[in-house]
Amino acid sequence: MSDVIIAEGVSKSYRLGEQTTAYGLLRERIAQAFKAPFARQQPANQFWALKDVSFTVGSAEVVGLIGKNGAGKSTLLKILSRITEPAEGRIDLHGKVSSLLEVGIGFHPELSGRENVYLNGAILGMSRREIRRKFDEIVDFAEISKFLDTPVKRYSSGMYVRLAFAVAAHLEPDILIVDEVLAVGDSAFQQKCLGKMRDIRSEGRTVIVVSHNMGTVSSLCQRVIWLADGKVKAAGEAQAIIRQYLSEGVKNDFVWTPRHGILSAFEYHSVSIESGDAAGGGEGFPANAPIDVVFDISIHDKFPDGRIEMRLQTDSGDLLLTSTSADATGQMNHDWKRGRQQFRCRIPADFLMPGRYFITITEPYGSHDIVRENVLTFSVTEEGSLSARDQRGGKIAPRLQWRLTQLTTDNR
Amino acid sequence: MHTIIKPRRGVAQLNLAEVWQARELLGFLAWRDITVRYKQTSIGVLWAFIRPFLTMVIFSIVFGRIAKLPSDHVPYAILTFTALLPWQFFSTAFADAANAVVGNGYMITKIYFPRLILPLASIAVGIVDFLVSFVILVFMMIGYRMVPTWRVLALPLFFALCLLFTVGLGLWTASLYVKYRDMRHIIPFITQFGMYVSPVAFSSSIVPARWRFLYSLNPMVVVIDGFRWSLLGTTQLYVPGVIAGTVTSIVLLVTGVYYFKQTERVFADVM
Secondary structure, three states: OOEEEEEEEEEEEEEEOOOOEOOEOHHHHHHHHHHOOOOOOOOOEEEEEEEEEEEEEEOOOEEEEEOOOOOOHHHHHHHHOOOOOOOEEEEEEEOOEEEEOOOOOOOOOOOEHHHHHHHHHHHOOOOHHHHHHHHHHHHHHHOOHHHOOOEHHHOOHHHHHHHHHHHHHOOOOOEEEEOOOOOOOOHHHHHHHHHHHHHHHHOOOEEEEEOOOHHHHHHHOOEEEEEEOOEEEEEEEHHHHHHHHHHHHOOOEOEEOOOOOEOOOEEEEEEEEEEOOOOOOOOOEEOOOOEEEEEEEEEOOOOOOEOOEEEEEEOOOOEEEEEEOOHHHOOOOEOOOOEEEEEEEEEOOOOEOOEEEEEEEEEEEOOEEEEEEEEEEEEEEOOOOHHHHHOOOOOEOOOOOOOOOOOOOOOO | OEEEEOOOOOOOOOOHHHHHHOHHHHHHHHHHHHHHHHOOOOOOOHHHHHHHHHHHHHHHHHHHHHOOOOOOOOOHHHHHHHHHHHHHHHHHHHHHHHHHHHHOHHHHOOOOOOOOHHHHHHHHHHHHHHHHHHHHHHHHHHHOOOOOOHHHHHHHHHHHHHHHHHHHHHHHHHHHHHHEOOHHHHHHHHHHHHHHHOOOOOOHHHOOHHHHHHHOOOHHHHHHHHHHHHHOOOOOOOHHHHHHHHHHHHHHHHHHHHHHHHHHOOHHHHO
């Protein structure tokens, strides 16, 4: 088996600090040029997202990339996809590469399903002929043939995602690079997507997949690369690495702070998880205590009405619930007052099953929201859990109200 | 197929073959912009004709009738329209190209494709609009019973010059815009102010002779004069000016392509 991906000493750094915004202002550059006309821009605090990462992937291998948030998985994917350049190192890829960091890139809401298939296919690197040849297959896979000529803005989110995935699934690369795009759609469609992934493997293609969902990783991948703090912590046979990762590697991410600066008048200072009780934290939260998700934000300027959305996912990738900051108002959106403020969303006590959970949040950004996936991770322990006592099933374990009304008394 | 990913050092590789391979994508992106523009409008593509036509009517009234600017003995409407054609192409295609990278930022951070495609697709949209407006000119010239001379053969050359200039300035602005968001305010300034310094509403014959060379450093002066020269035959072609404008455009284009390629490696990081 020959190696189709060879990565040697790949490093990537980002500058942190100094710049408060993600982009420069001309004024700063001009001022700097006057102050020190011959000096190059000072490299501010360097942050190494990846440091000296080396690995190889053989042909027809499916390799999982795991690690907690900020370990460098996304950066590595972006480098492999040629979206961004490494600062050091070299990667050789033998074969046609396709990357799917998101499905439905370039989809335009005003265009019909048919038009979007062509557009998206072209963006993913398919030729017009190739798309035409696979068109019927794509439409069948997405199960949307009746709505082919309807603008996709009228699609339900399920239809939209199915169509977007269907186009992606019909790529024929030698090397496929996939981000957690599988965590979409209903579970029947997810199964179909997983099946498609297995087909891709049996067709002799090489796949690199990033996932937080260890179930997916262990069922799909033969090998796993575990990234921690920008370095390869371990690599090898999937089951062994996953066991190791689950037993020691998974730290709970209780606090998230954005690393990309302010994008708009809406700024996240942090999003964190706190136990509603004094106890908790450390290894996890007891099931019988409330858990608070705290959104610490600032609104710097007039900002269009909107909301923060929070999605709670189980570690098998099931979306458990979605809650928004506008829920309390009874409206879709709410207005924003300027200044620093905190939203506190309480997940009630006696509600979640013991297990690991991931929180995805949205960041309002003018007309649309930016989705920040799996920014927080926490565990609910069996302590005080209703379900742990008698191993009951189900997705949630709320303590429901049971009221006894004695109707007659039989005094025999 | 073998791809090597490593940090690029020194002067950027142009890799124009890659852009050529992605020409279908360019076509699709341009087609998307055109289709979306006329979706949900009740008169659809008619807007492509109405906009330049109305501008011409307003110009004729304001500058020809009210301000009575000299029109070199041709109908003022024609004089204006021959200038509006390349000017409107430049101003819309330039502004769209300048916005193309920032406006498609979400695509840049999610997938790889030759980044040059984005501004080029915007310019392709401009070319389509230009062709539509050109049809109006043909009808106007028939209406005024004006027959172009052999000089009309030079028209594609002047349009090519206009294209070079638009691409060059567009690429510079598009890449600067990624780093410096100040460009948002500079782009409309260029398209608005530019119209007053270019001979759109007047004939360049009113510019004093000693300023003529300096004035021609603005390639749009050469383009507009060239359009009038080849279609109407009134304007004298000022050869040193043509050379000056062409050199300016070529310098802008070559440096623009290089600057774009040089900065594109950080597009995804600063987006």
